[in-house]
Amino acid sequence: MKFKQIISTVTVFLFVAIGYAQEVKLSQQESNELRNNIKIKSEEKNSIKSEFIQLKHLDFLSNDIESSGILYYKSPNSIKWEYQNPFNYSATFIGDKLYINDAGKKSDLDLSSNKSFKSLNDLVVRSVKGDLFDATEFEISYFKDAQTYSVHFIPKDKKLRAFISEFIIVFDMKFFEVISVKMLENSEDYTLLIFKNQQFNQPISDAVFTN
């Protein structure tokens, strides 16, 4: 019994130690280097096509709500979220317009009248590109673990904070590409976007963005 207690105490201690070791805050110099590398990568991107998995975590649910699809981005300002599972739905943002295709039901929305929604979308687009480093808009902090960098953005604007209390963008260490974007709400709830099979700067037809 005593041996078991010792083992469990050591295990707990190890987990705590590993927990602390997992994320380390970057030094000022490391942060600057990371920011520059990501910015260079971001500026190189004229188009993105990426599969995504979206996990909606609500604290009271037994399971996260999972959906998936394909994200298309084309410079300067066209982006399409095409959900394919478990429902067919697409949201295409072109400038200030949002075009929705909900399983064949089409509608559009002028976002210039809905500033909070527009700024939220701008942020998601910029985060997918890895271009969110505006210190006037966010309190930014930089971390790393064995394989990834993660950058935490806390919006300074109170209205935006009502929707998103924090963005956490995870970049791979080798190519500085975005692996995931986590948008935390004020409570313990969040939306996590995980990207895979990303293709950059491949031609994407304008027809993709036609509703």
Add this chain to the structure above:
Amino acid sequence: MRYLLISCCFLLVSCGSYPSKNGFVVDEVSYPTILNPYFSNPDLDYVYKAQIKISDNNFGGILIVKKINNQEYRVVFTTEMGNKLFDFSYIKDGFKVNSILKEMDKKMLVNILKKDFKVLIEENPMRINSFRKNDYSIVQAHIYKKDHYYFFNKNSLEKIIRAKNRNENTRFIFSNIHNDIIKNIQILHSKIKLEITLTKI
């Protein structure tokens, strides 16, 4: 005096109630112990693709219903992209708006949604009477002091009608039901242009 009584009776019969208007026959019908079992399993997350049509405006999204425990339910509506549009809690007989998008925060709309979702989650409303019509066993019950008629076909709850005086006010239609999970739900309002369509995902 006798003529006055007869006139009063005639007046009562002609005004009537929703059951008499629709030809319900009072009957001791058999119905399950739980009137509405569809959102009663706390181990399940009830997640629906939702369309809310108000006048000519459509709002799409995801509706999540969860029984937290025997006294508490959560009803949350998010966009497909995950942004929360509203978050309601039902605790015992109380109701709380945890959060709501500013654009949707209209007292009348919140009140309607509160009443509609209460019908979905209420397992055992107060029973008043029971009837029969054709193949349907019908239970009259009260939710928020309003008459609701539960229509059972072979012990399966297929629709609920909220009535005001003699007239139908709101109709809840449940279809494609397997193991107490409803695939399709429609909530249709007669007096206002509001229609909610839910499809299980």
